[in-house]
Amino acid sequence: MPDARAVIDPAVVVGQVDDRLFGSFVEHMGRAVYGGIYEPGHPSANAAGWRRDVVELVREMGVTLVRYPGGNFVSGYDWEDGVGPRQARPTRLDRAWRSIESNAVGTDDFLAWTRLVGLEPMLAVNLGTRGVEAARNLVEYCNGQAGSRYADWRAANGHPRPYGVRTWCLGNEMDGPWQIGHTSAIEYGRLAADAGRAMRLVDPSIELVACGSSGSKMPTFGSWEETVLDIAWEVADHISLHSYYDPAAYETVGDYLACSLDLERMIDTVAATADAVADRKGSRKRIGLSVDEWNVWHFAEHRSREDPEGPYRVAPSLAEDEHDLADALAVGCLLIALLRHTDRVRIACLAQLVNVIPAIRTVDGGAAWRQASFHPFADVARLGRGTVLGFALDGPTYRVDGEGQVQAIDAVAVRDAAAGSVTVFAVNRLDRPLGLEAELRNLGPLAVDEHRILTDPDIHASNTAADPDRIAPRPGVNARIGAGRLSVELPPRSWNVVRLTDAAGEGSAGGT
Numbered sequence: 001m002p003d004a005r006a007v008i009d010p011a012v013v014v015g016q017v018d019d020r021l022f023g024s025f026v027e028h029m030g031r032a033v034y035g036g037i038y039e040p041g042h043p044s045a046n047a048a049g050w051r052r053d054v055v056e057l058v059r060e061m062g063v064t065l066v067r068y069p070g071g072n073f074v075s076g077y078d079w080e081d082g083v084g085p086r087q088a089r090p091t092r093l094d095r096a097w098r099s100i101e102s103n104a105v106g107t108d109d110f111l112a113w114t115r116l117v118g119l120e121p122m123l124a125v126n127l128g129t130r131g132v133e134a135a136r137n138l139v140e141y142c143n144g145q146a147g148s149r150y151a152d153w154r155a156a157n158g159h160p161r162p163y164g165v166r167t168w169c170l171g172n173e174m175d176g177p178w179q180i181g182h183t184s185a186i187e188y189g190r191l192a193a194d195a196g197r198a199m200r201l202v203d204p205s206i207e208l209v210a211c212g213s214s215g216s217k218m219p220t221f222g223s224w225e226e227t228v229l230d231i232a233w234e235v236a237d238h239i240s241l242h243s244y245y246d247p248a249a250y251e252t253v254g255d256y257l258a259c260s261l262d263l264e265r266m267i268d269t270v271a272a273t274a275d276a277v278a279d280r281k282g283s284r285k286r287i288g289l290s291v292d293e294w295n296v297w298h299f300a301e302h303r304s305r306e307d308p309e310g311p312y313r314v315a316p317s318l319a320e321d322e323h324d325l326a327d328a329l330a331v332g333c334l335l336i337a338l339l340r341h342t343d344r345v346r347i348a349c350l351a352q353l354v355n356v357i358p359a360i361r362t363v364d365g366g367a368a369w370r371q372a373s374f375h376p377f378a379d380v381a382r383l384g385r386g387t388v389l390g391f392a393l394d395g396p397t398y399r400v401d402g403e404g405q406v407q408a409i410d411a412v413a414v415r416d417a418a419a420g421s422v423t424v425f426a427v428n429r430l431d432r433p434l435g436l437e438a439e440l441r442n443l444g445p446l447a448v449d450e451h452r453i454l455t456d457p458d459i460h461a462s463n464t465a466a467d468p469d470r471i472a473p474r475p476g477v478n479a480r481i482g483a484g485r486l487s488v489e490l491p492p493r494s495w496n497v498v499r500l501t502d503a504a505g506e507g508s509a510g511g512t
Ligand code: AHR
Pocket: 027, 029, 070, 071, 072, 073, 172, 173, 214, 293, 351, 352, 357
C-alpha cells in the first residue's frame, strides 16, 4: 500500500508557465557583482572581466531572467554614474549596504553580461532618491532609437542598437522603513503612476512592476497593495511580492519545510486584493504577480549589513549563506508553490544568484561552486516548462504550529506538450521514506525517462569549496509505471524529480 495517492489529470489545468518564472537577482550588494559575476584578473575571466566559471554555472542553472541593480541598492543609485568610460566613472558611497561603489559595472556592462549568458534582463529604477525624470531617461537610454539625448549617449558609449529591455521594476520595497526614500502607499502609488506613464511614453511596449509588500508580516501587507494598485492601476502590469524564510525562525526542520505555505497564502492574498481593485474599477484586467525576491535567508546567522558605525568598504562579504539540504528542500517547496500558482505568478526571482544569499558561491581568485539549493532550481528550470496540471493528493500529514496539518509530500506535475513529457517534482518533508502512487489519467502510455533524487543522511550537510558536490542529485531507481500509475518511493527528507515520456509514439503525453 502506498503512503500517498495522487491523480494527475490533464483536464485540470493550473496554468501556463511563463519563462520568467526562472529568474534570479544580481544586486550591487556584498560580493554579488564584484567577485561574483565580475572579477577581472580571475583565471577564468574573459577580456571584459566576467568570470566564465560563473557564466557556465548560471547557464547550467537554467536562469532565464536576472533582476538588476537592486534591491535596496537601487533606491540610492544614480544610473548615470555607471555608464561611459570606466576611468571617468565616479566612486560613490552606497548607503544601503554601507559599501564603496566603484561603478566599474553599470547598466551597459550588466546588459552585456546578460547577452553573454543568454538571459533576459529586468531593470529596476530608483524611486527612492530619484524619480520620474531619471526613470524616463534610463528607459530612453536602454530602449530609445538614436536621435534623442539619452539614446545618443548610449550609442556614443558603444551601443548603437536599443537593448529592448522588456520588464521594469518601479522602485524596490518602498513599503519598508529601511528603504532609502521609504514612503506611504499613497505617495508611492502617485510616484509609480507618474514614473510609469513617463517611461511608457518613451517605450509603450515595456511591462511595469509596481512595488508590493516586502513580506507577509509587514504591517501594511494587503492595504499597501490595495492603495498602490488603486492609484497606479493604469500603469501596473504586475505587482511585486518579496518573501524570505530564515531557518532560525522555526523550531524543527519539519516546521521550516512548511514555510512555502506562507508564500502560497501571500500569493493568494495579493491576487485576491488585485482582483478586488479590478472589480471596484469595473476592469477585467488581471494584474500579474512578480515574486521578484524569494529564497531562504540565514538572516540571523550571517552578517547582512555592515556595522552602522564602521567604515565603508569595497565589496564586503554580506549574506554569504551556506545552504544545507534543509535549505535545498525548502527551496524545492517554494518552487513547487510558485509552479502551483502559475495562473497568477508571471515572474519570480531567486534572490540572489551569486555570493549574496546565493545559489552559486565563489572565492576571490578561486573556485565557484553550486550550493545545495542550486539543484532543485536547475531541475525545475529545465523540466518545469509547459502547463502545470492539477495534482490531487491524499497522503499523510503532520502538525506544524501556526499551520495545522501539513502535507508530508509536496508535489506538482508539469506537462510539456511539445516534448511529450510529464514531470513530477516532489519533496518528502518527513524523516521516513514515503511511497507515492499517482494515477496518470488520460495521459496515454508513459515511461520513466529520468529519475533524480537529492538527499543525504545528514539534513545539515552542505556544499563547500573543499567538498562542492556533497549535495548533488543522484539517479533514482525505484520509479515504475504499471496499469496507468506511477509508483515511486521518496526517500526521507528528499527532493525528487520523475520525468515521464511518451511510451507509444508522438502525442500520447501531449494533448494540446
Ligand atoms: O536581497 C537582499 C535585499 O533584501 C534586497 O536588497 C532587498 O530588496 C531585500 O530586503
